[in-house]
Amino acid sequence: xxxxxxxxxxxxxxxxxxxxxxxxxxxxxxxxxxxxxxxxxxxxxxxxxxxxxxxxxxxxxxxxxxxxxxxxxxxxxxxxxxxxxxxxxxxxxxxxxxxxxxxxxxxxxxxxxxxxxxxxxxxxxxxxxxxxxxxxxxxxxxxxxxxxxxxxxxxxxxxxxxxxxxxxxxxxxxxxxxxxxxxxxxxxxxxxx
Amino acid sequence: xxxxxxxxxxxxxxxxxxxxxxxxxxxxxxxxxxxxxxxxxxxxxxxxxxxxxxxxxxxxxxxxxxxxxxxxxxxxxxxxxxxxxxxxxxxxxxxxxxxxxxxxxxxxxxxxxxxxxxxxxxxxxxxxxxxxxxxxxxxxxxxxxxxxxxxxxxxxxxxxxxxxxxxxxxxxxxxxxxxxxxxxxxxxxxxxxxxxxxxxxxxxxxxxxxxxxxxxxxxxxxxxxxxxxxxxxxxxxxxxxxxxxxxxxxxxxxxxxxxxxxxxxxxxxxxxxxxxxxxxxxxxxxxxxxxxxxxxxxxx
Numbered sequence: 390x391x392x393x394x395x396x397x398x399x400x401x402x403x404x405x406x407x408x409x410x411x412x413x414x415x416x417x418x419x420x421x422x423x424x425x426x427x428x429x430x431x432x433x434x435x436x437x438x439x440x441x442x443x444x445x446x447x448x449x450x451x452x453x454x455x456x457x458x459x460x461x462x463x464x465x466x467x468x469x470x471x472x473x474x475x476x477x478x479x480x481x482x483x484x485x486x487x488x489x490x491x492x493x494x495x496x497x498x499x500x501x502x503x504x505x506x507x508x509x510x511x512x513x514x515x516x517x518x519x520x521x522x523x524x525x526x527x528x529x530x531x532x533x534x535x536x537x538x539x540x541x542x543x544x545x546x547x548x549x550x551x552x553x554x555x556x557x558x559x560x561x562x563x564x565x566x567x568x569x570x571x572x573x574x575x576x577x578x579x580x581x582x
Numbered sequence: 583x584x585x586x587x588x589x590x591x592x593x594x595x596x597x598x599x600x601x602x603x604x605x606x607x608x609x610x611x612x613x614x615x616x617x618x619x620x621x622x623x624x625x626x627x628x629x630x631x632x633x634x635x636x637x638x639x640x641x642x643x644x645x646x647x648x649x650x651x652x653x654x655x656x657x658x659x660x661x662x663x664x665x666x667x668x669x670x671x672x673x674x675x676x677x678x679x680x681x682x683x684x685x686x687x688x689x690x691x692x693x694x695x696x697x698x699x700x701x702x703x704x705x706x707x708x709x710x711x712x713x714x715x716x717x718x719x720x721x722x723x724x725x726x727x728x729x730x731x732x733x734x735x736x737x738x739x740x741x742x743x744x745x746x747x748x749x750x751x752x753x754x755x756x757x758x759x760x761x762x763x764x765x766x767x768x769x770x771x772x773x774x775x776x777x778x779x780x781x782x783x784x785x786x787x788x789x790x791x792x793x794x795x796x797x798x799x800x801x802x803x804x805x806x807x808x809x810x811x812x813x814x815x816x817x818x819x820x821x822x823x824x825x826x827x828x829x830x831x832x833x834x835x836x837x838x839x840x841x842x843x844x845x846x847x848x849x850x851x852x853x854x855x856x857x858x859x860x861x862x863x864x865x866x867x868x869x870x871x872x873x874x875x876x877x878x879x880x881x882x
Contacts, residue, residue, distance in 0.1 A: 481783035482747035502637040514792030518634040526627035529596035548599035549622035557625035560696035
């Protein structure tokens with residue numbers, strides 16, 4: 390007669406038989422949000438570690454993409470969104486290229502960053518880029534030394550972008566304002582001062 | 583005559599026009615020599631930076647990139663560009679919106695506020711892939727345009743990440759050991775050299791350069807170690823952001839880690855400009871943080 394496999398600890402066995410069991414500080418909805426924003430079936434990850442093995446950030450930090458993937462499945466939202474390592478992914482997509490489950494761990498990270506940003510957890514440099522683009526249309530704007538160099542090259546001092554045609558800026562600002570992002574960036578950066 | 587030339591809307595991005603304008607000048611001139619006219623994409627903005635902007639809210643990234651694509655749609659012209667970061671934003675958003683109705687409708691709702699609509703009527707190309715494509719230019723035509731071969735120079739290629747990866751969302755074939763840019767380098771008369779971990783990231787992407795500079799530089803430094811091992815005279819790439827990370831990064835590595843490399847870093851269009859006979863002044867090579875002179879001595 391077949392013996393039913395079970396754990397000796399009856400309480401644990403109960404919990405593990407309950408497929409809806411989550412540890413108290415986990416959020417079962419979290420992985421769904423990650424999958425929707427990242428457009429990748431992150432729960433399919435079988436933790437082989439090809440991602441961490443391919444990651445240029447892993448050898449020089451405590452950032453582990455495999456760990457983030459697992460924590461996302463476990464719904465450890467708080468731990469993930471407050472972890473400074475979340476921002477050490479260079480988005481090189483090596484993990485995504487090599488994933489044997491055909492997942493996109495990079496896009497899962499992007500999704501988790503989006504979810505962190507919804508709670509105003511964003512490193513300053515990301516928000517400063519938003520401010521720069523709002524102001525000039527460029528994340529890396531022109532400057533006087535560069536204008537002089539452009540002139541010497543026979544180019545116009547301002548490139549054929551929003552720099553030369555600032556009449557396009559209101560449209561860009563409208564898009565950013567549609568999401569209230571400029572105000573949020575200003576607010577978060579001011580609070581951090 | 584430029585009457586039969588291929589015409590593209592030229593998306594500039596930020597770092598080429600605003601930090602290395604020689605790349606912009608070279609792209610326009612060198613492309614004309616091989617039958618491509620680059621026309622200004624008036625009013626374009628930052629792509630916007632896929633790491634810095636996309637990390638905060640992908641929806642805004644889609645909408646902002648879509649606005650740039652719509653400018654080209656209004657010209658009725660495909661886009662070409664010279665930066666891998668721009669390629670990720672402009673190419674990928676264009677493809678996503680073409681094939682995902684829900685995303686497209688969401689973006690168009692926002693674009694409606696500025697009287698724009700994404701139609702999905704144009705394609706996006708990296709200039710380097712147009713150079714390689716025999717239907718457009720091809721390696722032979724590149725070789726034929728060379729007036730001053732870069733003979734004797736050993737040049738390593740940094741492909742960067744966002745042009746070819748993730749491979750399943752692109753069309754470049756092998757992403758582990760590609761060789762097509764080496765073919766473009768060999769067409770200039772130079773000797774392409776292979777090095778360990780060629781496809782590793784420069785370290786700058788995903789907002790990491792701004793978030794943790796030492797971390798980003800440590801990745802760059804690993805690549806510089808591998809490049810020195812094979813005795814490369816110069817590194818070439820097709821991404822001004824990678825160029826910035828390698829070029830200015832070497833100065834930062836000197837400051838932070840006390841390591842001196844002195845490896846000249848040139849965008850492929852700058853190399854092509856030199857090979858087609860443009861002078862270092864016409865390419866503003868003096869704006870490079872790392873002196874290009876040792877490399878020029880080798881080839882001029």
